[in-house]
Amino acid sequence: MTMPSEGTVEKELLDFLHVRTKTVWEEDTDLFAAGGLSSLFAMELVVHLEKSYGIAIRGADLRLDNFRTVTGMAALVRRLRAAAGDGGE
Amino acid sequence: MSENNAGDAPNAHRLTILGAGVMGVGIATLAVGHGVPVALIDVDQAKRAEAEARIAHELRLAGLMGALPDDVPTGELVISDSLSDAAGSTAVIEAVTEISELKEKVIAEVSVIVSPGTLLVSNTSSIPIDELASAAARPAELVGTHFMNPSYLIRTVEVIRGARTGEAAMDSVRALLTTLRRRPVVVRDAPGFVTSRVLHPMINDAARVVQEGTATAEDVDALMQGCLGHATGPLRTADLIGIDNLVDSLNVLYERTGDSGCRPCDLLLEKVRAGDIGRKSGRGFYEYEG
Ligand SMILES: NC(=O)c1ccc[n+]([C@@H]2O[C@H](COP(=O)([O-])OP(=O)(O)OC[C@H]3O[C@@H](n4cnc5c(N)ncnc54)[C@H](O)[C@@H]3O)[C@@H](O)[C@H]2O)c1
Numbered sequence: 001m002t003m004p005s006e007g008t009v010e011k012e013l014l015d016f017l018h019v020r021t022k023t024v025w026e027e028d029t030d031l032f033a034a035g036g037l038s039s040l041f042a043m044e045l046v047v048h049l050e051k052s053y054g055i056a057i058r059g060a061d062l063r064l065d066n067f068r069t070v071t072g073m074a075a076l077v078r079r080l081r082a083a084a085g086d087g088g089e
Numbered sequence: 090m091s092e093n094n095a096g097d098a099p100n101a102h103r104l105t106i107l108g109a110g111v112m113g114v115g116i117a118t119l120a121v122g123h124g125v126p127v128a129l130i131d132v133d134q135a136k137r138a139e140a141e142a143r144i145a146h147e148l149r150l151a152g153l154m155g156a157l158p159d160d161v162p163t164g165e166l167v168i169s170d171s172l173s174d175a176a177g178s179t180a181v182i183e184a185v186t187e188i189s190e191l192k193e194k195v196i197a198e199v200s201v202i203v204s205p206g207t208l209l210v211s212n213t214s215s216i217p218i219d220e221l222a223s224a225a226a227r228p229a230e231l232v233g234t235h236f237m238n239p240s241y242l243i244r245t246v247e248v249i250r251g252a253r254t255g256e257a258a259m260d261s262v263r264a265l266l267t268t269l270r271r272r273p274v275v276v277r278d279a280p281g282f283v284t285s286r287v288l289h290p291m292i293n294d295a296a297r298v299v300q301e302g303t304a305t306a307e308d309v310d311a312l313m314q315g316c317l318g319h320a321t322g323p324l325r326t327a328d329l330i331g332i333d334n335l336v337d338s339l340n341v342l343y344e345r346t347g348d349s350g351c352r353p354c355d356l357l358l359e360k361v362r363a364g365d366i367g368r369k370s371g372r373g374f375y376e377y378e379g
Contacts, residue, residue, distance in 0.1 A: 038321065038325075039154050042153055
Protein backbone atom coordinates (compact mmCIF):
# COMPACT_ATOMS: atom_id res chain seq x y z
CA MET A 1 0.00 0.00 0.00
CA THR A 2 1.05 3.62 -0.38
CA MET A 3 1.53 5.34 2.97
CA PRO A 4 -0.63 8.41 3.51
CA SER A 5 1.43 11.49 4.23
CA GLU A 6 1.72 13.08 7.67
CA GLY A 7 -1.06 15.42 8.72
CA THR A 8 -3.75 14.04 6.45
CA VAL A 9 -7.11 12.82 7.71
CA GLU A 10 -6.14 9.34 6.48
CA LYS A 11 -2.94 9.28 8.54
CA GLU A 12 -4.66 10.59 11.64
CA LEU A 13 -7.41 7.98 11.34
CA LEU A 14 -4.98 5.11 10.84
CA ASP A 15 -3.11 6.24 13.96
CA PHE A 16 -6.34 6.51 15.95
CA LEU A 17 -7.40 3.02 14.82
CA HIS A 18 -4.01 1.61 15.68
CA VAL A 19 -4.12 3.01 19.22
CA ARG A 20 -7.74 2.03 19.87
CA THR A 21 -7.70 -1.46 18.33
CA LYS A 22 -4.03 -2.42 18.74
CA THR A 23 -4.14 -3.52 15.11
CA VAL A 24 -2.55 -2.01 12.02
CA TRP A 25 -5.20 -1.29 9.36
CA GLU A 26 -4.88 -0.25 5.75
CA GLU A 27 -6.74 2.65 4.18
CA ASP A 28 -9.04 0.52 2.10
CA THR A 29 -9.67 -2.40 4.48
CA ASP A 30 -13.31 -2.92 5.46
CA LEU A 31 -13.13 -2.40 9.23
CA PHE A 32 -16.50 -4.00 9.81
CA ALA A 33 -16.18 -7.10 7.65
CA ALA A 34 -16.47 -10.46 9.42
CA GLY A 35 -14.07 -10.64 12.36
CA GLY A 36 -13.62 -6.87 12.28
CA LEU A 37 -14.77 -4.11 14.58
CA SER A 38 -18.08 -3.84 16.43
CA SER A 39 -21.03 -1.55 15.84
CA LEU A 40 -20.28 0.14 19.16
CA PHE A 41 -16.83 0.94 17.86
CA ALA A 42 -18.43 2.41 14.73
CA MET A 43 -20.22 4.88 16.98
CA GLU A 44 -16.92 5.72 18.66
CA LEU A 45 -15.59 6.57 15.19
CA VAL A 46 -18.55 8.84 14.48
CA VAL A 47 -17.99 10.75 17.73
CA HIS A 48 -14.24 10.90 17.12
CA LEU A 49 -14.68 12.37 13.63
CA GLU A 50 -17.20 14.92 14.86
CA LYS A 51 -14.96 16.06 17.71
CA SER A 52 -11.69 16.07 15.78
CA TYR A 53 -12.95 17.82 12.66
CA GLY A 54 -15.77 19.98 13.98
CA ILE A 55 -18.38 18.35 11.75
CA ALA A 56 -21.88 17.03 12.41
CA ILE A 57 -22.74 13.72 10.78
CA ARG A 58 -26.49 13.47 10.33
CA GLY A 59 -29.34 11.95 8.36
CA ALA A 60 -28.35 9.95 5.33
CA ASP A 61 -24.63 10.43 6.05
CA LEU A 62 -25.04 8.46 9.26
CA ARG A 63 -24.83 4.95 7.87
CA LEU A 64 -22.25 2.27 8.40
CA ASP A 65 -21.15 2.21 4.75
CA ASN A 66 -19.61 5.67 5.21
CA PHE A 67 -17.36 4.36 7.99
CA ARG A 68 -16.20 1.07 6.53
CA THR A 69 -12.82 2.28 5.32
CA VAL A 70 -10.36 5.02 6.22
CA THR A 71 -10.60 6.27 2.65
CA GLY A 72 -14.38 6.55 2.91
CA MET A 73 -14.25 8.33 6.26
CA ALA A 74 -11.67 10.81 5.01
CA ALA A 75 -13.85 11.57 1.99
CA LEU A 76 -16.84 12.15 4.26
CA VAL A 77 -14.82 14.49 6.48
CA ARG A 78 -13.59 16.49 3.50
CA ARG A 79 -17.08 16.73 2.02
CA LEU A 80 -18.69 17.89 5.27
CA ARG A 81 -15.91 20.38 5.97
CA ALA A 82 -16.18 21.78 2.45
CA ALA A 83 -19.95 22.06 2.88
CA ALA A 84 -19.41 23.89 6.16
CA GLY A 85 -17.17 26.29 4.25
CA ASP A 86 -13.73 25.65 5.69
CA GLY A 87 -12.21 23.55 2.95
CA GLY A 88 -8.62 22.40 3.58
CA GLU A 89 -7.07 20.08 6.13
CA MET B 90 -43.95 -4.44 3.06
CA SER B 91 -43.27 -2.65 6.31
CA GLU B 92 -43.08 -5.10 9.19
CA ASN B 93 -45.07 -2.58 11.20
CA ASN B 94 -48.20 -3.77 9.46
CA ALA B 95 -48.07 -6.87 11.59
CA GLY B 96 -48.21 -4.89 14.87
CA ASP B 97 -50.41 -2.26 16.46
CA ALA B 98 -49.84 1.38 15.58
CA PRO B 99 -46.85 2.53 17.67
CA ASN B 100 -48.91 5.12 19.54
CA ALA B 101 -51.45 2.48 20.57
CA HIS B 102 -48.77 1.66 23.15
CA ARG B 103 -47.71 3.84 26.05
CA LEU B 104 -44.70 2.33 27.65
CA THR B 105 -43.34 3.03 31.11
CA ILE B 106 -39.77 1.91 31.79
CA LEU B 107 -38.47 1.71 35.37
CA GLY B 108 -34.72 2.19 35.70
CA ALA B 109 -32.64 4.42 33.38
CA GLY B 110 -29.50 2.29 33.51
CA VAL B 111 -27.89 0.40 30.63
CA MET B 112 -31.04 -1.56 29.82
CA GLY B 113 -33.66 1.09 30.57
CA VAL B 114 -31.92 3.55 28.28
CA GLY B 115 -31.47 0.91 25.57
CA ILE B 116 -35.09 -0.27 25.70
CA ALA B 117 -36.27 3.35 25.69
CA THR B 118 -34.16 3.90 22.56
CA LEU B 119 -35.69 0.84 20.91
CA ALA B 120 -39.22 2.00 21.79
CA VAL B 121 -39.05 5.68 20.81
CA GLY B 122 -37.09 4.66 17.71
CA HIS B 123 -40.14 2.59 16.74
CA GLY B 124 -42.52 5.46 17.49
CA VAL B 125 -43.73 4.24 20.89
CA PRO B 126 -44.09 6.96 23.56
CA VAL B 127 -42.05 6.27 26.70
CA ALA B 128 -42.04 7.45 30.31
CA LEU B 129 -38.62 6.59 31.78
CA ILE B 130 -38.47 6.61 35.57
CA ASP B 131 -35.39 6.44 37.80
CA VAL B 132 -34.77 7.34 41.43
CA ASP B 133 -31.21 8.49 40.71
CA GLN B 134 -30.96 12.16 39.77
CA ALA B 135 -27.66 11.63 37.90
CA LYS B 136 -29.20 8.88 35.75
CA ARG B 137 -32.20 11.04 34.94
CA ALA B 138 -29.98 13.99 34.03
CA GLU B 139 -27.98 12.05 31.46
CA ALA B 140 -30.78 9.84 30.09
CA GLU B 141 -31.95 12.14 27.31
CA ALA B 142 -28.45 12.63 25.87
CA ARG B 143 -27.73 8.92 26.13
CA ILE B 144 -30.92 8.04 24.30
CA ALA B 145 -30.08 10.59 21.59
CA HIS B 146 -26.64 8.98 21.25
CA GLU B 147 -28.08 5.46 21.09
CA LEU B 148 -30.70 6.56 18.54
CA ARG B 149 -27.79 7.67 16.35
CA LEU B 150 -26.06 4.31 16.82
CA ALA B 151 -29.28 2.51 15.94
CA GLY B 152 -29.64 4.76 12.88
CA LEU B 153 -26.02 4.13 11.89
CA MET B 154 -26.70 0.39 11.93
CA GLY B 155 -29.94 0.73 9.98
CA ALA B 156 -31.83 -0.74 12.95
CA LEU B 157 -34.78 1.66 13.00
CA PRO B 158 -37.74 1.98 10.63
CA ASP B 159 -37.30 5.22 8.68
CA ASP B 160 -40.97 5.85 8.09
CA VAL B 161 -41.90 6.22 11.78
CA PRO B 162 -41.59 9.49 13.74
CA THR B 163 -39.69 9.18 17.04
CA GLY B 164 -41.96 8.54 20.04
CA GLU B 165 -42.29 11.10 22.80
CA LEU B 166 -39.95 10.69 25.78
CA VAL B 167 -40.74 11.81 29.33
CA ILE B 168 -38.14 11.40 32.07
CA SER B 169 -39.43 11.33 35.62
CA ASP B 170 -38.64 10.47 39.22
CA SER B 171 -42.17 9.49 40.10
CA LEU B 172 -43.79 6.09 39.72
CA SER B 173 -47.15 7.84 39.53
CA ASP B 174 -46.26 8.72 35.92
CA ALA B 175 -46.87 5.06 35.10
CA ALA B 176 -50.62 5.69 35.42
CA GLY B 177 -52.34 5.31 32.07
CA SER B 178 -49.60 3.29 30.44
CA THR B 179 -50.38 0.16 28.41
CA ALA B 180 -47.25 -1.65 29.54
CA VAL B 181 -44.60 -1.30 32.23
CA ILE B 182 -41.12 -2.76 31.85
CA GLU B 183 -39.04 -2.82 35.01
CA ALA B 184 -35.28 -2.69 34.40
CA VAL B 185 -34.06 -1.71 37.87
CA THR B 186 -30.99 -3.15 39.58
CA GLU B 187 -30.85 -6.98 39.74
CA ILE B 188 -31.75 -7.25 43.43
CA SER B 189 -34.90 -9.19 44.35
CA GLU B 190 -36.07 -6.86 47.13
CA LEU B 191 -35.74 -3.80 44.88
CA LYS B 192 -37.64 -5.43 42.05
CA GLU B 193 -40.36 -6.73 44.36
CA LYS B 194 -40.81 -3.26 45.77
CA VAL B 195 -41.20 -1.50 42.40
CA ILE B 196 -43.44 -4.25 41.04
CA ALA B 197 -45.70 -4.04 44.11
CA GLU B 198 -45.88 -0.26 43.89
CA VAL B 199 -46.40 0.08 40.17
CA SER B 200 -48.98 -2.70 39.94
CA VAL B 201 -51.40 -0.69 42.07
CA ILE B 202 -50.82 2.48 40.03
CA VAL B 203 -51.66 0.99 36.62
CA SER B 204 -55.14 -0.25 35.79
CA PRO B 205 -55.95 -3.96 35.90
CA GLY B 206 -55.08 -5.66 32.63
CA THR B 207 -51.93 -3.59 32.08
CA LEU B 208 -48.97 -5.67 30.95
CA LEU B 209 -46.21 -5.83 33.56
CA VAL B 210 -42.80 -6.95 32.40
CA SER B 211 -39.64 -7.71 34.31
CA ASN B 212 -36.37 -7.53 32.42
CA THR B 213 -34.60 -9.50 35.14
CA SER B 214 -31.56 -11.50 34.01
CA SER B 215 -32.02 -14.37 36.42
CA ILE B 216 -34.70 -13.97 39.10
CA PRO B 217 -37.53 -16.45 38.51
CA ILE B 218 -40.63 -14.61 37.26
CA ASP B 219 -42.93 -16.50 39.60
CA GLU B 220 -40.93 -15.21 42.57
CA LEU B 221 -41.46 -11.64 41.40
CA ALA B 222 -45.11 -12.30 40.49
CA SER B 223 -45.92 -12.71 44.18
CA ALA B 224 -45.14 -9.02 44.63
CA ALA B 225 -47.63 -7.93 41.95
CA ALA B 226 -51.20 -7.07 42.84
CA ARG B 227 -52.28 -9.39 40.00
CA PRO B 228 -49.60 -12.06 39.38
CA ALA B 229 -51.15 -13.13 36.05
CA GLU B 230 -50.10 -9.80 34.51
CA LEU B 231 -46.34 -10.33 34.97
CA VAL B 232 -44.18 -11.69 32.14
CA GLY B 233 -40.39 -11.88 31.85
CA THR B 234 -38.57 -10.49 28.84
CA HIS B 235 -34.85 -10.71 28.60
CA PHE B 236 -33.79 -8.01 26.18
CA MET B 237 -30.09 -8.15 25.44
CA ASN B 238 -27.84 -5.12 25.31
CA PRO B 239 -28.09 -3.25 22.97
CA SER B 240 -31.74 -4.20 22.59
CA TYR B 241 -32.21 -2.13 19.43
CA LEU B 242 -29.50 -4.12 17.61
CA ILE B 243 -30.46 -7.59 18.84
CA ARG B 244 -33.65 -8.88 17.28
CA THR B 245 -34.28 -11.96 19.37
CA VAL B 246 -35.82 -11.60 22.83
CA GLU B 247 -36.12 -14.37 25.39
CA VAL B 248 -39.65 -14.25 26.85
CA ILE B 249 -40.35 -16.04 30.12
CA ARG B 250 -43.78 -17.33 30.98
CA GLY B 251 -44.11 -17.76 34.73
CA ALA B 252 -46.33 -20.41 36.31
CA ARG B 253 -49.01 -17.79 36.96
CA THR B 254 -48.56 -15.65 33.82
CA GLY B 255 -51.92 -15.33 32.06
CA GLU B 256 -52.76 -15.71 28.38
CA ALA B 257 -53.78 -12.03 28.13
CA ALA B 258 -50.34 -10.93 29.31
CA MET B 259 -48.69 -13.26 26.79
CA ASP B 260 -50.82 -11.73 24.00
CA SER B 261 -49.93 -8.22 25.12
CA VAL B 262 -46.21 -8.90 25.25
CA ARG B 263 -46.29 -10.45 21.79
CA ALA B 264 -48.12 -7.40 20.42
CA LEU B 265 -45.61 -5.03 22.01
CA LEU B 266 -42.64 -7.02 20.68
CA THR B 267 -44.18 -7.11 17.21
CA THR B 268 -44.46 -3.31 17.20
CA LEU B 269 -40.81 -3.17 18.30
CA ARG B 270 -39.92 -5.68 15.53
CA ARG B 271 -38.38 -8.14 18.03
CA ARG B 272 -38.62 -11.91 17.66
CA PRO B 273 -39.74 -13.62 20.87
CA VAL B 274 -38.63 -17.07 21.94
CA VAL B 275 -40.88 -18.17 24.82
CA VAL B 276 -39.34 -20.36 27.54
CA ARG B 277 -40.35 -21.65 30.94
CA ASP B 278 -39.44 -20.09 34.23
CA ALA B 279 -36.24 -21.08 36.08
CA PRO B 280 -33.27 -19.26 37.62
CA GLY B 281 -31.49 -17.56 34.72
CA PHE B 282 -34.00 -19.03 32.20
CA VAL B 283 -31.90 -20.04 29.17
CA THR B 284 -29.50 -17.29 28.19
CA SER B 285 -28.25 -16.18 31.63
CA ARG B 286 -28.10 -19.76 32.90
CA VAL B 287 -25.75 -20.64 30.05
CA LEU B 288 -23.92 -17.37 29.42
CA HIS B 289 -23.21 -16.01 32.89
CA PRO B 290 -21.34 -19.04 34.31
CA MET B 291 -19.43 -19.19 31.00
CA ILE B 292 -18.33 -15.56 31.40
CA ASN B 293 -17.45 -16.32 35.03
CA ASP B 294 -15.22 -19.16 33.80
CA ALA B 295 -13.63 -16.90 31.18
CA ALA B 296 -12.77 -14.41 33.93
CA ARG B 297 -11.42 -17.24 36.09
CA VAL B 298 -9.11 -18.30 33.25
CA VAL B 299 -7.71 -14.74 33.19
CA GLN B 300 -7.47 -14.72 37.00
CA GLU B 301 -5.46 -17.93 36.93
CA GLY B 302 -3.03 -16.43 34.40
CA THR B 303 -3.78 -18.94 31.64
CA ALA B 304 -4.37 -16.17 29.09
CA THR B 305 -5.08 -12.46 28.78
CA ALA B 306 -8.63 -11.17 28.31
CA GLU B 307 -7.77 -10.35 24.68
CA ASP B 308 -6.59 -13.88 24.03
CA VAL B 309 -9.59 -15.51 25.74
CA ASP B 310 -11.91 -13.42 23.56
CA ALA B 311 -9.84 -14.04 20.42
CA LEU B 312 -10.09 -17.80 20.99
CA MET B 313 -13.79 -17.79 21.80
CA GLN B 314 -14.46 -15.65 18.73
CA GLY B 315 -12.03 -17.21 16.31
CA CYS B 316 -12.40 -20.87 17.24
CA LEU B 317 -15.91 -21.07 18.65
CA GLY B 318 -17.74 -18.35 16.77
CA HIS B 319 -18.78 -16.34 19.83
CA ALA B 320 -19.88 -12.98 18.40
CA THR B 321 -18.04 -10.59 20.75
CA GLY B 322 -16.03 -12.76 23.14
CA PRO B 323 -17.15 -13.44 26.74
CA LEU B 324 -15.08 -10.72 28.41
CA ARG B 325 -16.04 -8.00 25.97
CA THR B 326 -19.59 -9.19 26.66
CA ALA B 327 -18.98 -8.81 30.41
CA ASP B 328 -17.97 -5.19 29.80
CA LEU B 329 -21.06 -4.65 27.69
CA ILE B 330 -23.38 -6.12 30.32
CA GLY B 331 -21.74 -4.24 33.22
CA ILE B 332 -19.65 -6.31 35.64
CA ASP B 333 -21.69 -5.10 38.65
CA ASN B 334 -24.86 -6.42 37.04
CA LEU B 335 -23.13 -9.64 36.03
CA VAL B 336 -22.03 -10.25 39.63
CA ASP B 337 -25.58 -9.57 40.90
CA SER B 338 -26.96 -12.02 38.37
CA LEU B 339 -24.36 -14.68 39.25
CA ASN B 340 -25.29 -14.29 42.92
CA VAL B 341 -28.97 -14.76 42.07
CA LEU B 342 -28.05 -17.92 40.13
CA TYR B 343 -25.73 -19.27 42.82
CA GLU B 344 -28.27 -18.72 45.61
CA ARG B 345 -30.99 -20.52 43.67
CA THR B 346 -29.08 -23.36 41.98
CA GLY B 347 -26.18 -24.03 44.35
CA ASP B 348 -24.02 -24.47 41.24
CA SER B 349 -20.52 -23.39 42.32
CA GLY B 350 -19.75 -22.38 38.73
CA CYS B 351 -22.14 -19.48 39.35
CA ARG B 352 -20.27 -18.11 42.37
CA PRO B 353 -18.66 -14.90 41.08
CA CYS B 354 -14.88 -15.32 40.83
CA ASP B 355 -12.44 -13.05 42.65
CA LEU B 356 -11.39 -11.13 39.56
CA LEU B 357 -14.98 -10.07 38.86
CA LEU B 358 -15.47 -9.04 42.49
CA GLU B 359 -12.21 -7.09 42.44
CA LYS B 360 -13.26 -5.19 39.33
CA VAL B 361 -16.55 -4.22 40.95
CA ARG B 362 -14.72 -3.02 44.08
CA ALA B 363 -12.36 -0.95 41.93
CA GLY B 364 -15.27 0.55 39.99
CA ASP B 365 -14.01 -0.97 36.72
CA ILE B 366 -17.44 -2.24 35.79
CA GLY B 367 -17.17 -2.14 32.00
CA ARG B 368 -18.27 0.12 29.20
CA LYS B 369 -20.52 2.20 31.39
CA SER B 370 -17.57 3.30 33.59
CA GLY B 371 -15.04 3.52 30.75
CA ARG B 372 -13.07 0.50 31.89
CA GLY B 373 -13.58 -3.19 32.65
CA PHE B 374 -11.56 -5.90 30.96
CA TYR B 375 -10.94 -3.28 28.25
CA GLU B 376 -10.77 0.52 28.05
CA TYR B 377 -13.40 2.60 26.27
CA GLU B 378 -13.73 6.12 24.96
CA GLY B 379 -16.69 8.36 24.32
N1 LIG C 1 -26.84 -5.11 31.30
C1 LIG C 1 -27.28 -6.10 30.55
O1 LIG C 1 -26.64 -6.47 29.56
C2 LIG C 1 -28.58 -6.78 30.87
C3 LIG C 1 -29.14 -7.65 29.92
C4 LIG C 1 -30.37 -8.21 30.18
C5 LIG C 1 -31.02 -7.95 31.37
N2 LIG C 1 -30.46 -7.13 32.30
C6 LIG C 1 -31.23 -6.86 33.52
O2 LIG C 1 -31.86 -5.58 33.36
C7 LIG C 1 -31.98 -4.94 34.63
C8 LIG C 1 -31.27 -3.60 34.61
O3 LIG C 1 -29.89 -3.82 34.36
P1 LIG C 1 -28.90 -2.64 33.95
O4 LIG C 1 -27.72 -3.28 33.36
O5 LIG C 1 -29.65 -1.61 33.18
O6 LIG C 1 -28.52 -2.06 35.40
P2 LIG C 1 -27.99 -0.62 35.78
O7 LIG C 1 -27.31 -0.77 37.06
O8 LIG C 1 -27.25 -0.02 34.62
O9 LIG C 1 -29.33 0.24 35.97
C9 LIG C 1 -30.26 0.00 36.96
C10 LIG C 1 -31.01 1.33 37.21
O10 LIG C 1 -32.13 1.11 38.09
C11 LIG C 1 -32.27 2.27 38.86
N3 LIG C 1 -33.12 1.99 40.02
C12 LIG C 1 -32.81 1.34 41.16
N4 LIG C 1 -33.88 1.30 41.97
C13 LIG C 1 -34.89 1.93 41.34
C14 LIG C 1 -36.25 2.23 41.66
N5 LIG C 1 -36.78 1.85 42.82
N6 LIG C 1 -37.01 2.89 40.77
C15 LIG C 1 -36.48 3.31 39.59
N7 LIG C 1 -35.20 3.06 39.23
C16 LIG C 1 -34.42 2.39 40.09
C17 LIG C 1 -30.84 2.65 39.20
O11 LIG C 1 -30.76 3.99 39.62
C18 LIG C 1 -30.14 2.39 37.87
O12 LIG C 1 -30.14 3.55 37.06
C19 LIG C 1 -31.40 -5.92 35.66
O13 LIG C 1 -32.42 -6.72 36.14
C20 LIG C 1 -30.44 -6.74 34.81
O14 LIG C 1 -30.17 -7.98 35.38
C21 LIG C 1 -29.25 -6.53 32.06
